[in-house]
Amino acid sequence: MSSNPEHQHKCPACGATLVLDKLRLDCPSCGGTFVDGDELGAILLGADETPEIQWVDSAESTRRQCPLCEIRMHAAFLWKVPVERCGVHGTWFDVGELPKLLEAEGCPAESSELPDARPRE
Numbered sequence: 001m002s003s004n005p006e007h008q009h010k011c012p013a014c015g016a017t018l019v020l021d022k023l024r025l026d027c028p029s030c031g032g033t034f035v036d037g038d039e040l041g042a043i044l045l046g047a048d049e050t051p052e053i054q055w056v057d058s059a060e061s062t063r064r065q066c067p068l069c070e071i072r073m074h075a076a077f078l079w080k081v082p083v084e085r086c087g088v089h090g091t092w093f094d095v096g097e098l099p100k101l102l103e104a105e106g107c108p109a110e111s112s113e114l115p116d117a118r119p120r121e
């Protein structure tokens with residue numbers, strides 16, 4: 001058997017097969033989305049702007065695995081929204097988190113209100 005070029009990516013939240021939508025992987029079951037790093041900047045800030053995304057990374061790993069490389073993602077906060085990240089492939093958003101971010105984007109959180117999480121070294 002030859003390897004399948006249409007490798008199926010599993011949803012880190014519910015295990016359903018993710019549907020590729022350009023640079024995003026959408027879960028038709030739970031509504032979560034995995035977004036490539038560059039694409040995330042374009043979604044949040046517009047393609048013409050230099051991405052200045054305010055990450056607060058946590059060293060804490062989560063139980064969820066990156067749909068691409070299957071290593072455990074780590075917890076992070078994007079503005080105030082808790083997300084999970086694979087440092088290589090992108091960011092996982094549960095359903096509703098991405099819209100929340102798009103709303104919050106106009107008023108980025110003051111850093112003093114962010115949870116106590118140290119940047120990764």
Ligand SMILES: [Zn+2]
Nearest residue numbers: 011014027030
């Ligand atoms: Zn899912």
Ligand SMILES: [Zn+2]
Nearest residue numbers: 066069086089
């Ligand atoms: Zn990965």
